[in-house]
Amino acid sequence: MAQTHSTHAPAWTLPARHPRALTIQLGLLLAAAWALPAAIHALALPVRQLLPMHWPAILAGLVYGWRSGAIIGAASPVLSYLMTGMPRPAVLPSMTFELAAYGAIAGFMVQVLHRGRFEAALASVIGGRLVFLAVMVVTGAITTAFPVYLQAAMLPGLPAAIAQVVLLPLLANAWVKRERGNSKLDI
Structure with a gap:
């Protein structure tokens, strides 16, 4: 069943203007974008294979839309660098733009183009x-x-x-459904 663009159609993303979204949920995504790489480094696991900072940026876009995705994505490597010295200065600009693009593309695909979350995650990873x-x-x-x-x-x-393309749309869909109380959303 195709979704319409009327005011009665289910929301594709959650509003980021709500105080709970701004203070708790987006804050947790930003904290995760810092904590996951720090934990991976501390455990001597392969950061380049796990891409721990990428997950929260894409998830923010899938759940809260392109603006929040871009902000979480851009802020994550900068915050991590200021707190831990990682990523290395040579790749900090590239990672900042890359993660901002992940969040922005995922969010734009879902929020503006009303595409499914799997398609949005795939476009986000490639872009x-x-x-x-x-x-x-x-x-x-x-x-x-x-x-x-x-x-x-x-x-x-x-x-x-x-794994991001497969798992993050499922997680985002569950997150939005839980917050909205909707029983069905396109993924």
């Missing part, structure tokens, strides 16, 4: 990685041959990216 590469190229941060860099930078995180 964010392209933004990362573009910023790395523009800033001259790539010091090896591009094909070698592409393989080293993109392949390790591929399983995590696939």
Whole structure:
């Protein structure tokens, strides 16, 4: 059943203007974007394979829309850098734009284009990685041959990216359903 754009149709994302969303839920997503990489580093797990900072940025976009997704995405690497020194300064600009793109693309696809959350997560993962590469190229941060860099930078995180596309839409749908009290939303 196709959803209409009338005022009676279920909301595709949650409003980020509500005090609970601003203070608790978005704050928790930002905290998760800092805490997950810190925990992964502390446990000596492979950060580049798990992509822990990416998950909250995409989830913020899927749940709260493009503005909140972009803000959580852009703020996450900067906050992490200020608190832990990670990510490295050489990749901080690229990660800031990449994570902002993840959140913005996911949110735009769901909130504005009314696309399903799986499609939005897939577009977000692809778009964010392209933004990362573009910023790395523009800033001259790539010091090896591009094909070698592409393989080293993109392949390790591929399983995590696939997991993001599969799991985050399910989590976002459950989150929105719980907050809205709706029994059915498109994912």
